[in-house]
Amino acid sequence: MNPTPRHLLSLLVLLLLAGCGARALNLPPFDFTDPTPPPTVDAVVFLIGDAGNAIDGRSPVLAELTADVERWSRDLARDSAVSVVYLGDIIYPEGLRDIGDPGHAADSARLWSQIRVVAGPAAREFNTWAWFLPGNHDWGQMQGDGGIGRIANLDSALVEARDQGFNTTLVPAAAGSGPVVWDLRRNVRLVALDTHWFLQERAERAKDEFFARITEALVEAGDREVIFMAHHPYRSAGPHGALITTTRALGLAYLLQKSGTLIQDLNSPIYRNFLTRLDGAIAASGRPPLIFAGGHDHSLQVFAGEGPTEPRYSLVSGGGSDASDVGQVPGLVFGASRPGYMMLVFRTDDSVALYVKAGSVDWLSCDQPDDLGREACMNEGAKAFEMVYSTTLLTAGGIEIPEAEPSR
Amino acid sequence: MNRWVLWSPLRQSLVSAFALVAAMSLEAPRLEAQALPALAGGLGGALAGGVTTLGIFVTRSRAGQFIFDLGDVRELRLETLPPLVFPVAGAVLGATAPDRLRGVSIGAGLGLLAGGAVGVALGAVISETPEGRWAGGIIGSAAGLLVGAVVGGLTADSRAGNGPSLPLSSIRIPVGGVR
Numbered sequence: 114m115n116p117t118p119r120h121l122l123s124l125l126v127l128l129l130l131a132g133c134g135a136r137a138l139n140l141p142p143f144d145f146t147d148p149t150p151p152p153t154v155d156a157v158v159f160l161i162g163d164a165g166n167a168i169d170g171r172s173p174v175l176a177e178l179t180a181d182v183e184r185w186s187r188d189l190a191r192d193s194a195v196s197v198v199y200l201g202d203i204i205y206p207e208g209l210r211d212i213g214d215p216g217h218a219a220d221s222a223r224l225w226s227q228i229r230v231v232a233g234p235a236a237r238e239f240n241t242w243a244w245f246l247p248g249n250h251d252w253g254q255m256q257g258d259g260g261i262g263r264i265a266n267l268d269s270a271l272v273e274a275r276d277q278g279f280n281t282t283l284v285p286a287a288a289g290s291g292p293v294v295w296d297l298r299r300n301v302r303l304v305a306l307d308t309h310w311f312l313q314e315r316a317e318r319a320k321d322e323f324f325a326r327i328t329e330a331l332v333e334a335g336d337r338e339v340i341f342m343a344h345h346p347y348r349s350a351g352p353h354g355a356l357i358t359t360t361r362a363l364g365l366a367y368l369l370q371k372s373g374t375l376i377q378d379l380n381s382p383i384y385r386n387f388l389t390r391l392d393g394a395i396a397a398s399g400r401p402p403l404i405f406a407g408g409h410d411h412s413l414q415v416f417a418g419e420g421p422t423e424p425r426y427s428l429v430s431g432g433g434s435d436a437s438d439v440g441q442v443p444g445l446v447f448g449a450s451r452p453g454y455m456m457l458v459f460r461t462d463d464s465v466a467l468y469v470k471a472g473s474v475d476w477l478s479c480d481q482p483d484d485l486g487r488e489a490c491m492n493e494g495a496k497a498f499e500m501v502y503s504t505t506l507l508t509a510g511g512i513e514i515p516e517a518e519p520s521r
Numbered sequence: 522m523n524r525w526v527l528w529s530p531l532r533q534s535l536v537s538a539f540a541l542v543a544a545m546s547l548e549a550p551r552l553e554a555q556a557l558p559a560l561a562g563g564l565g566g567a568l569a570g571g572v573t574t575l576g577i578f579v580t581r582s583r584a585g586q587f588i589f590d591l592g593d594v595r596e597l598r599l600e601t602l603p604p605l606v607f608p609v610a611g612a613v614l615g616a617t618a619p620d621r622l623r624g625v626s627i628g629a630g631l632g633l634l635a636g637g638a639v640g641v642a643l644g645a646v647i648s649e650t651p652e653g654r655w656a657g658g659i660i661g662s663a664a665g666l667l668v669g670a671v672v673g674g675l676t677a678d679s680r681a682g683n684g685p686s687l688p689l690s691s692i693r694i695p696v697g698g699v700r
Binding site for chain 2: 249254255256312313315365366368369371372373374375376377380381382383385
């Protein structure tokens, strides 16, 4: 049968319909377990990215995260046992603009919405920290001095918040690419990177030094498990990764994406160079990190590593204030195009568990003009939250821990 | 991010072309014969402008100047001028010298295909990644299109000589009220 225009039109309509409906994934059942009881927990780290559009009082995600942070801070009741890591894109659309800029007030409101997550009584009593990692939007989507200026603004604002008694810090600090090393406990090292710095940097020598420091951080970790944290993910099945959405496929963006012209996509030559060099640093260290956690795509994704130079798990936790599609790619063990965040639980037996908590795309933001409507929306948004995935990333007996190794 | 951002230059160029053609159509029936070639020239110019701008962006990215934000494509600057200028040029060419437009179109089309094929092949040789082939294809298409258009236009000019084209001064575009 020869295709007629009607056949082609039908095919196009079917493709469009298929693309529009591709939000949910059919993945194998996961090994969900009940949340770990606090007595067996040593530390908890919340991972949330791309929360730059969330405003407190209007964001069910931030409300849920604040409640969880407060509960865990109170239950663990130890100094700095709970941390929140913001995985970049803290302020949409252009980072923290200068004081005097008409957009500065709105930018500050977005930043303070996230700072206030650690402002509850238990969080403040037990020094729950909020670590802010810069993303491409925090750089104002710029390179060079313009972008560094935005990061400096963010750094100053967080220092100011810290002076007011809020435990906040920018890692890496302004104009510092990282890595910032933080040994969370005796068997875990967190390493924070500013990946946008790498994407925008032109000086090869600076990049070489950056990766020399990463290799050093990996090697010096010894038997500690390394967890990388950055804005840009190691892998993604979202629009910045493998997925080309239907609307993009019909536009010029498709060609720009396929040719690697968009620097923020994983297939751009410069991003690919970052990943290749990271693989090289991992290979040089002789031991793959446990996790590479990023945001960037607005979804929740868990990947299992597929090679000796890959992180054993790659996470995308970018559902802080939006939800974008997730495709089906090799290695993806969980994916959800829903708002939410992830929680890493470090148990006293040295095991590490991952929990993924998600809300509904129907309650992304409560922008009703009236208080009653907004309250109802926030309540519905809170009800929609559920634990959608959990797994043990590291078992108690799976590692060797040096006995005399002090924690930094 | 507005997902329609990338359509913006194309939309602007199409609007420019249609506005020009519509204005010329008001002069009907004297300019009726010009409308169709002008429309074809406008549409072809829009397509050629889009391919050229795309080629410029991809070429720049291969030189290390990537697109940080899709909004960059919407900004009015040198790289985004072709989708604005080419439709107008195409429409004017269609109205004044349809023979030359035909030559330009054939040359551009052949150049696009040939350049694209050469670009894909070169991209595959130069780069090991799939993106290299795509980039080579896009850059080759844009370069081939431009070279083909120039060659086609010059060839058509020498063939047609001083053909029956209307002089440019015969186009009257009403910009004020019509009495």
